[in-house]
Amino acid sequence: MIAVMGATGRTGKKVVEGLLRAGEKVRAIGRSEASLANLARAGAEVRVGDSSDAGFLTEAFRGASAAYTLLPYDPRAAGYRAQQARMGEAVTTAIRESGVGHVVALSSVGADRGVGTGPIDSMHDQEVRLRKLTGVNVLALRPGSFFENFFDVLPVIRHQGLNADVVEPGRPVPMVGTRDIADAAVAALRARDWKGFVVRELLGPRDLTYDEATRILGERIGQPELPYVRLPPDEMAGALVQGGFSEDMARLYVELAEALNEGRVRSVEGRTPANTTPTRFEDFADELARAYAAM
């Protein structure tokens, strides 16, 4: 049996579905029985609770041969790093106390640094915690920026007719679909063929610039001239707060964009066949176009 955190989220849901398709027994972990109901109907055992609670999580991992772990992203969090640390401690305690032997932990490109990378600093902190565990094999997956982040841009396109961010328009960024992250996680959770603490990047099929991604998305939604506009950091942070981000998260978001611009967040492995994943942004853009049309 394989336990999956964040089972209603962007990667976790696909991990649960992939494992069930492969005939594995799955324990899907989330906060709400209602949101987990579809996965229960598909055959998953569900566990409902708060993943900051080490006791709950320990019981949810107990008896599992492997677990998929992540720290959910919360743009409204005030004191994000401390909140992530609380959940990170709970995850680490649960791994140790449950005795689960293999863990696939969602991390991020840039987690090598630990300073000046916005929300990714928390991924670094979590890798440090997981590295200290003994008697468990941990695979830290370090994906690039999710294609799915572009769902958040759709309202901006609808209301302002542009895409805007702090990242330089021509800066190449590794971007990857969560489908490919889930596929890599499912394969590893089933194979359990690594020892100790191992890191693996997942970089998508090629690096993309914001200019290029905006052009591909624009073409798909019938706006081939859709512009990408680079905003000053303060202006971007203000827009994020207006859109519901906490002040802290807006600051961290902008810090990450500047870290991309300045090369602080970048692949340390370099692109290889093993970290190059198949789904192209062009393939994914249809999902964005459908969501845009439905707005």
Ligand SMILES: NC(=O)c1ccc[n+]([C@@H]2O[C@H](COP(=O)([O-])OP(=O)(O)OC[C@H]3O[C@@H](n4cnc5c(N)ncnc54)[C@H](OP(=O)(O)O)[C@@H]3O)[C@@H](O)[C@H]2O)c1
């Ligand atoms: N976005 C990117 O470009 C990117 C790139 C690299 C790495 N990452 C990392 O990816 C991680 C997020 O992964 P994801 O997108 O798959 O997850 P997610 O969609 O942010 O969250 C997963 C699920 O966690 C559940 N959840 C939230 N708080 C919870 C709590 N206290 N207890 C139990 N469940 C809770 C939520 O489900 P319910 O609401 O149904 O409870 C949510 O659906 C973050 O650590 C982020 O740093 C992101």
